[in-house]
Amino acid sequence: MALKIGKLAKLTHTSAPTIRYYEKIGLLPPANRQDGGQRCYGEEDVRRLTFIRRCRDFTLPIEQVRMLVSLMRNGDRSCTEARDVAQRHLLLLRAKLAELDALERTITGLVQSCDASRATAPMHSCEAWREAQR
Amino acid sequence: MALKIGKLAKLTHTSAPTIRYYEKIGLLPPANRQDGGQRCYGEEDVRRLTFIRRCRDFTLPIEQVRMLVSLMRNGDRSCTEARDVAQRHLLLLRAKLAELDALERTITGLVQSCDASRATAPMHSCEAWREAQR
C-alpha cells in the first residue's frame, strides 16, 4: 500500500488539510513519514478515517469521536462507556434519517413539479413551492 | 396563533438566539412585534423555519437556503435556478442518506455486540469494535 495524503483524502472523502488538522488535534496519530518528510498511510488509516468521517458527517462532536476512537484502540477498558455514547447517538441518528427523508421527498417533489411546468413558467405557477412550504 | 420566540423555537427544533440570528442576516423577515417589543410569529413562520432548518440539517449553506427561500417568496421569476440548486443537492442528499445508513448499521452492530458481551468484558473481547473499523 503506502498512500500519500492526497490519495488518503480521496479514499475517505476528506481533504489533505483536514487530515493534517485531525493529526494536529490528536484525533489521528502522528503519521509515518517518508525520507522527504511527507506523510504516508496504510489500510488501517483508511478504515479509521472512514469511521471518523462518518461520525463527523453525522455531526458527532470531535470530542466524542475521539473517545470512541481511543476506546477502540486500547482494549483494556470496559466497552460500557462507548456503548452508551453509541446508543445515545443512534437515537439521534434515526431521527435525523427521518428528517432527511422528509427533505428528500420535499425536494424531489419540487424538482418534479418544476420539470413538469417546463422550467420557464413563473414561480407562482410552480405548485412545488407551495408544497414545499407545508 | 401568535407565538413568542421560545415557542417557535420549540416547534421548529431551533433556539431563540438562532431565530434572532436568522432575522439579523435576513434569512427570516423582520418579525412583527407586540406592544412590549417582543417578537410574535404565526403559522407561516413555522412552515418557513421548518423548511430552513431541514435544509440546514442537511448542511445546505445559508446562502443557498436564502436563495431557495427568496425564490419561494417572489413568484415572478422562473424556477429553473431553484430547480438546479435543489437537483444538485438531491444527489448529495442521497449519498448522505446512504452514508448515514452505513453508520447506523455499524453503530447498531456495535451496541448489540457490546450488550451481548455483558458490558463488563474488556474491549479486546468486544467483537463490535473490530467490525466497526472495516
Add this chain to the structure above:
DNA sequence: ATAGACCTTGAAGTCACTTGAGGTTCAAGC
C-alpha cells in the same frame, strides 16, 4: 407587587475546519 420566566440588544467566544503565504519534494519528460 414582586419573583421568576422569558424577552431585548450587541459583542465576544467557540467549533471545525479552510485558506493563504512561502517554501520543499517528487515523478515525468526532454
Add this chain to the structure above:
DNA sequence: GCTTGAACCTCAAGTGACTTCAAGGTCTAT
C-alpha cells in the same frame, strides 16, 4: 542530468454558523 509542475510541507490567519455573555426590560402567576 535538468527542469517543470503537481503535490507536499508548516504555520498563521480567516470563515461560517452559531452560542454564550452581560446588562437590562417585559410578562404572568401568586
